[in-house]
Amino acid sequence: MKFSTFFSNVQESPWYRHFLNPVIDEIPNNTHILDIGTGTGKMLEILSKEKNVSCIGADTSADMLHEAKEKLINTDTKLYLIKAGKTLPFKQDSFDYITFCSVLFHLKNDAMVKLLADAMKLLKNNGVIIVHTPTGTGGLLKLTKCYFSIKNSSMYLWYHLTKKRAMRWTDDEYISKYAREQNLNYERKLVMNGFAQIEIIKKSKIE
Ligand SMILES: C[S@@+](CC[C@H](N)C(=O)[O-])C[C@H]1O[C@@H](n2cnc3c(N)ncnc32)[C@H](O)[C@@H]1O
Numbered sequence: 550m551k552f553s554t555f556f557s558n559v560q561e562s563p564w565y566r567h568f569l570n571p572v573i574d575e576i577p578n579n580t581h582i583l584d585i586g587t588g589t590g591k592m593l594e595i596l597s598k599e600k601n602v603s604c605i606g607a608d609t610s611a612d613m614l615h616e617a618k619e620k621l622i623n624t625d626t627k628l629y630l631i632k633a634g635k636t637l638p639f640k641q642d643s644f645d646y647i648t649f650c651s652v653l654f655h656l657k658n659d660a661m662v663k664l665l666a667d668a669m670k671l672l673k674n675n676g677v678i679i680v681h682t683p684t685g686t687g688g689l690l691k692l693t694k695c696y697f698s699i700k701n702s703s704m705y706l707w708y709h710l711t712k713k714r715a716m717r718w719t720d721d722e723y724i725s726k727y728a729r730e731q732n733l734n735y736e737r738k739l740v741m742n743g744f745a746q747i748e749i750i751k752k753s754k755i756e
Pocket of ligand 1: 560585586587588589590591607608609610613631632633634649650651652656660664
């Protein structure tokens with residue numbers, strides 16, 4: 550089985566909806582969003598079908614986008630295959646929200662910095678960036694207490710595979726430092742019983 554097919558199946562597990570919900574809850578109806586590193590498209594499927602959000606998804610993996618197409622078949626969502634390190638092919642000042650779910654913490658520092666800077670340019674003046682990342686904390690006992698179900702077995706794999714990088718991401722505090730340097734509003738929320746975090750940057754400067 551291709552990794553993208555496996556990942557697409559994981560996205561259909563109940564725990565994955567818990568993972569995506571905090572981002573979905575932040576995005577109002579009838580907005581225009583770009584999801585960078587959209588993977589197999591589950592979040593865009595939910596946003597377009599449940600909140601009438603106009604969605605664009607971008608990813609560097611053709612296999613992931615192939616799976617995403619299946620999920621997004623009855624929606625207006627557009628998908629773009631992009632190249633890592635290249636400027637994103639979208640107009641400046643055009644999105645209300647730009648989301649990175651489980652993406653930035655996987656990247657090398659240079660790639661992450663460039664992607665975030667590009668995203669800032671693509672946001673409208675009052676736009677918002679949401680960075681969603683596992684925390685790597687919580688422990689297996691708590692995970693079992695909160696999410697135990699045969700259908701959630703892939704969550705153990707996710708926890709194990711992301712733990713180290715997630716903890717490093719949390720310790721580095723890159724997004725909060727970036728926001729401070731740029732004088733932007735920043736907020737961090739622990740979500741999913743502490744297993745994940747969302748970081749929110751508003752493009753409008755602090756008064
Ligand atoms: C762990 S998956 C997350 C997928 C989805 N956002 C989610 O939360 O379910 C990370 C995704 O980021 C994509 N990716 C990696 N580097 C990227 C880059 N430089 N630009 C855009 N997408 C990238 C990968 O191909 C993969 O689909």
